[in-house]
Amino acid sequence: MKTEERTYFIRTFGCQMNEHDSERLAGMLEAEGYTPASSTEDASVVLFNTCCIRENADTRLYGNLGHVKSIKDRQPGKKIVVAGCLAQKDRSLIQRKAPYVDVVLGTHNLSSLPRLLRDSEAGPSFEILEQTETFPSALPTRRNSPWHAWVSISIGCNNSCTFCIVPAVRGREESRRMGDIVSEVERLLDDGVVEVTLLGQNVNSYGRDLDGTPMFARLLYALDDVEGLMRVRFTSPHPKDFRADSVRAMAECGVVCEHIHLPVQSGSDRLLKRMKRSYTQGRYLDKVRMVRDAIPDVAITTDIIVGFPGETEADFAQTMALVSEVRYDGAYTFQYSPRPMTAAADMPDHLPKEVVQERYERLAALQDEIAIERNARHLGETEELLVEGISKKDPGRLTGRTRTNKLVHFPDDGATEGTFRNVLITATHPHHLEGESVDAPVETVPAASTSRMSLPLVATTATSGCSSCS
Numbered sequence: 375m376k377t378e379e380r381t382y383f384i385r386t387f388g389c390q391m392n393e394h395d396s397e398r399l400a401g402m403l404e405a406e407g408y409t410p411a412s413s414t415e416d417a418s419v420v421l422f423n424t425c426c427i428r429e430n431a432d433t434r435l436y437g438n439l440g441h442v443k444s445i446k447d448r449q450p451g452k453k454i455v456v457a458g459c460l461a462q463k464d465r466s467l468i469q470r471k472a473p474y475v476d477v478v479l480g481t482h483n484l485s486s487l488p489r490l491l492r493d494s495e496a497g498p499s500f501e502i503l504e505q506t507e508t509f510p511s512a513l514p515t516r517r518n519s520p521w522h523a524w525v526s527i528s529i530g531c532n533n534s535c536t537f538c539i540v541p542a543v544r545g546r547e548e549s550r551r552m553g554d555i556v557s558e559v560e561r562l563l564d565d566g567v568v569e570v571t572l573l574g575q576n577v578n579s580y581g582r583d584l585d586g587t588p589m590f591a592r593l594l595y596a597l598d599d600v601e602g603l604m605r606v607r608f609t610s611p612h613p614k615d616f617r618a619d620s621v622r623a624m625a626e627c628g629v630v631c632e633h634i635h636l637p638v639q640s641g642s643d644r645l646l647k648r649m650k651r652s653y654t655q656g657r658y659l660d661k662v663r664m665v666r667d668a669i670p671d672v673a674i675t676t677d678i679i680v681g682f683p684g685e686t687e688a689d690f691a692q693t694m695a696l697v698s699e700v701r702y703d704g705a706y707t708f709q710y711s712p713r714p715m716t717a718a719a720d721m722p723d724h725l726p727k728e729v730v731q732e733r734y735e736r737l738a739a740l741q742d743e744i745a746i747e748r749n750a751r752h753l754g755e756t757e758e759l760l761v762e763g764i765s766k767k768d769p770g771r772l773t774g775r776t777r778t779n780k781l782v783h784f785p786d787d788g789a790t791e792g793t794f795r796n797v798l799i800t801a802t803h804p805h806h807l808e809g810e811s812v813d814a815p816v817e818t819v820p821a822a823s824t825s826r827m828s829l830p831l832v833a834t835t836a837t838s839g840c841s842s843c844s
């Protein structure tokens with residue numbers, strides 16, 4: 375790294391909200407004249423956008439900081455920035471544990487980054503706010519993908535799931551005006567985007583703070599009318615707020631993909647109550663039935679927590695029974711991790727690690743069996759894929775995603791990322807499919823007018839995904 379250079383590298387942890395925030399942090403740095411670097415070693419600003427959803431996220435951050443400090447010892451001009459949920463949670467603790475960090479900012483003041491970096495010339499600068507002042511949508515954004523965009527529809531969360539630290543670090547729910555969302559999508563289309571993913575901690579309560587009634591279904595219809603938009607995804611709906619009008623909108627809007635991520639957390643009514651999830655297994659199953667009746671080919675995925683305080687073998691059996699009944703296309707399974715500022719952390723009967731591990735493995739084995747069976751349904755079918763790039767594992771193959779969010783690898787036929795291919799599925803596995811393109815091979819075009827990148831698409835931000843990222 376040359377000291378006069380202004381370059382940045384962002385390492386992102388956690389969920390899609392954080393990935394999107396990193397795009398904004400990158401956008402602001404580029405607006406200030408910084409250019410992307412390919413590693414922490416080469417960057418004059420190294421930024422960690424952090425997550426604190428589970429305890430191992432904390433441990434990993436401090437490990438990573440230690441590593442960058444050793445580089446900074448050799449490159450004294452290097453700036454280290456910590457942003458995001460863990461910064462919001464740990465506040466001044468970061469500076470006590472890692473005094474060499476130059477800038478700390480939280481989840482509510484992304485826009486302060488350029489000012490805080492300038493202030494850090496005079497010494498460490500630190501700013502954590504309690505609530506977002508303005509919806510961060512006006513910030514410049516450096517998207518990671520030319521053809522896909524995250525679109526924030528709400529920030530924060532008004533629920534109080536007893537295991538979850540998100541409300542404490544992301545604040546109260548605030549919806550963005552529908553007109554602003556639609557205009558942003560229209561601008562993105564002009565920029566070459568074909569697929570958007572709507573982001574909110576609880577997308578189905580979107581609009582409640584604007585109009586008194588949730589407006590998520592209306593938003594889907596409004597986006598269906600946007601000329602040229604090919605695919606809309608969203609994450610995540612809360613089962614308690616997922617209602618018939620949203621299901622109808624999903625079924626009626628051709629642009630909305632046939633996939634829903636519906637986090638269940640547990641199959642036990644007793645635990646769901648202790649988790650404050652506001653539904654029972656029976657009501658959750660009603661919602662699953664409602665979606666499948668309206669969209670028979672829908673893929674359903676979920677999040678499940680194993681080992682919540684007080685979970686008995688009978689409670690866990692209820693989770694296994696629910697998973698067998700729903701037959702999820704995929705499930706992100708997590709071992710319960712006590713978090714500060716959450717009610718569950720103070721509950722009695724935390725479970726021994728070995729008990730949780732054994733249940734976790736049993737659940738993962740069951741879900742893998744089910745995923746194999748669910749994916750096998752696609753064998754011999756032709757699927758429309760949105761091409762994402764060259765496969766990370768095999769440079770001779772391309773990777774694309776079906777509307778149902780399944781990854782498919784197929785031999786490189788010259789297709790470029792962000793285009794659509796029809797692919798015959800020839801083999802299925804628990805976490806991906808294989809296929810062969812049935813479209814005519816793409817003729818080679820001059821290199822300047824095409825983009826043929828390996829995944830990940832841009833190396834300036836690296837994501838260490840929490841597996842809540844679907």
Ligand code: SAH
Pocket residue numbers: 427428537538539540574575576610611612637639677678679708709710711712713842
């Ligand atoms: N807003 C999203 C969830 C965000 S957190 C929603 O409600 O769907 C993503 C997932 O992390 C949660 O669904 C939950 O399964 C998991 N999670 C949250 N807190 C956790 C904890 N303390 N321990 C283990 N897993 C947790």
Ligand code: SF4
Pocket residue numbers: 531532533534535538539540541575576612
């Ligand atoms: Fe956390 Fe529950 Fe809010 Fe999701 S809905 S972010 S799990 S409190």
Ligand code: F3S
Pocket residue numbers: 387388389390391392424425426427459460540543544840842
């Ligand atoms: Fe924050 Fe997302 Fe993690 S909201 S705590 S980065 S899962």
